[in-house]
Structure formats: structure tokens, C-alpha cells
Amino acid sequence: MRGRDHPEPDSSPTAAAVGDAVSAAPSPAPEAIAVVAATVRRHGRDGAPLLLLDDVDWRVAGGEQWVVLGPNGAGKSTLLQLAGGVLHPSEGRVRILGARVGGTDLRTLRERIGRVDAATTRALRPALDGLQVVLTGAFGSIALQRRRLAEVHERRARGLLALVGAEALAIRRFEDCSQGERQRLLLARALMGGERGPELLLLDEPATGLDLPSRERLVAAVAATARERPELPTVTVTHHVEEIPPTTTHALLLAAGRVVAAGTVDEVLRDEPLSRCFGLGLEVTRSGGRWAARVRPVTAV
Numbered sequence: 001m002r003g004r005d006h007p008e009p010d011s012s013p014t015a016a017a018v019g020d021a022v023s024a025a026p027s028p029a030p031e032a033i034a035v036v037a038a039t040v041r042r043h044g045r046d047g048a049p050l051l052l053l054d055d056v057d058w059r060v061a062g063g064e065q066w067v068v069l070g071p072n073g074a075g076k077s078t079l080l081q082l083a084g085g086v087l088h089p090s091e092g093r094v095r096i097l098g099a100r101v102g103g104t105d106l107r108t109l110r111e112r113i114g115r116v117d118a119a120t121t122r123a124l125r126p127a128l129d130g131l132q133v134v135l136t137g138a139f140g141s142i143a144l145q146r147r148r149l150a151e152v153h154e155r156r157a158r159g160l161l162a163l164v165g166a167e168a169l170a171i172r173r174f175e176d177c178s179q180g181e182r183q184r185l186l187l188a189r190a191l192m193g194g195e196r197g198p199e200l201l202l203l204d205e206p207a208t209g210l211d212l213p214s215r216e217r218l219v220a221a222v223a224a225t226a227r228e229r230p231e232l233p234t235v236t237v238t239h240h241v242e243e244i245p246p247t248t249t250h251a252l253l254l255a256a257g258r259v260v261a262a263g264t265v266d267e268v269l270r271d272e273p274l275s276r277c278f279g280l281g282l283e284v285t286r287s288g289g290r291w292a293a294r295v296r297p298v299t300a301v
């Protein structure tokens, strides 16, 4: 983590439709994959300004596996949208994979980022089959770009279906898949990223709606990916510490749009920072590489 240096002039805080841009400025440090030093504002219906992210300063380096935790409305998804190049900051700056958001076309950049998020899920055509859903991830788009697809993409897609235990879904329509099956397809889709796979993986609540076996399978698939590609930086947003993959190295705690704590899991996934973040006395334990949290029992005096 480091402080911001040169705040950029405001490009209005709108989603990627506005501007979609990257400049050719040199990257700040070779190992920096995503650097966010930004504030995001919106206006409520009454015109009152809302601070979604307040001066958040965060850096993800190659090989780091981050988890982002925080209460509802903390700004977790907003932060992931910034890091994925689908949202422009109101103030400050964002650099992703060496490119500065705010200059030229972001579409090429997005092809290098694997994402699981609710907006993408909603936008996918329900009639696509499982294999096609995974193949849309090859170019970071919602549509199946048939003309750009080659044999190598299909080979990779089938391999990823196997990785997430979803070979049988290759010919099932997305709309007919259960929630757990869809989440597995979406993870495989996020891992597509062209011929070589993504250079940054952003998973926004990837285990939503999963039963216990499906959740465990998903966590295992994320962990397997981290072991297979240890250099691939990953950011996972979750509500439940039980869903944090054992390969996670760093944690960011957000509350009301501000960073409460950020650092290694050993520093951050502890009783005090988590209790402060959620405003609740919490007890955190780790066993077999996995975390668990519960409200601290009240001791009788």
C-alpha cells in the first residue's frame, strides 16, 4: 500500500460506457498489477452526494491472492469494478496491468481480466450452452465471438470445465443450469482469458447461492488455480470467511467506503480488525488452512 501521488482530473463517475480508456504512460512498478488510489461518488435521487469509495488506496501485485471483506454496502463490488476497468474513479487514479484508466480503449485490457460478477451473469444469453458460456470468456465479452475462436480456445474451455467439475454441462443450456452449476461455469469462463488465461482474476461473491458441496468444490477450484498459476493475482469478494480459499495471501477490509485494514492474511484476518470492520465482537480461527468466524461469546463475570 502506498499513498496517492498525482490525482487525475475527474472523468465523470460513470461506468465504462464513458470513455473506456487507457493511456500509454509507463507502469509504476513491474510487479504492480492493479493500483487503485481513488474516490467514487454518486448522486442520490434527491441529488445528495454519496461517497461509495472514499480515498481508497490499494495495490495488488503479481502472485498475490486477495480477499475483500466488509459489511453490505461497504463498497466491495464498486472496488472490484474499478480494478476490472468497468468503472472510472471520480477522483484519483486506477492502473491495471500497466495501463492507466482514463486514456484510450479499455476493451483490449478487459480481455486480459477474468471476472465473475452479477452484472456479467445477468447479461449472458440464457440459450448459450455451458461450453459456449466458457468460450465467451476468451475475449472478456458477453457475446460468443465465433469468428475469433480457434481450436485452442475450445481445448482450453473443455479443460476448464473439467477443472471445475462441469464437463456434463458442456451441452446444457445456461438457463437450465442450477445456481451451483452456473457458478462453476462462470468460474471456468473467468479462467478462459484467451489462449493463455487471464492475467488478473476478479471474483465477486463467486460462491453465492451454493450448497456446501458446491461451495467446497468452488473453493477447491480457486485454490487449484492458484497452485497451478501462482503468479496469477486474484481478488475474491465474499461475505463469509469460510469461503476464503486456503491459498489466500492478503486481505482488505472495507467499511462505509473506507479501508479498515489491508495487508497479509496473518495481519488482517484477526479478531480485532474484523470486529472493527463489522462493528461486532468477532473471534476468528484458522484450521487446515481455512478460516472461520463467530461472534465472541460473552463471558460471565
Ligand SMILES: Nc1ncnc2c1ncn2[C@@H]1O[C@H](COP(=O)(O)OP(=O)(O)OP(=O)(O)O)[C@@H](O)[C@H]1O
Residues within 6 Å of the ligand: 042, 043, 044, 050, 052, 070, 071, 072, 073, 074, 075, 076, 077, 078, 079
Ligand atoms: N449507481 C449507484 N447510485 C447510488 N448508490 C450506489 C450506486 N451503486 C452503488 N451504490 C451504493 O454504494 C454502496 C456500495 O455498493 P457496493 O455494491 O459496492 O457494496 P458492497 O460492499 O459490494 O455491498 P454488498 O455486500 O451488499 O454486495 C451501497 O450503499 C450502494 O447502495
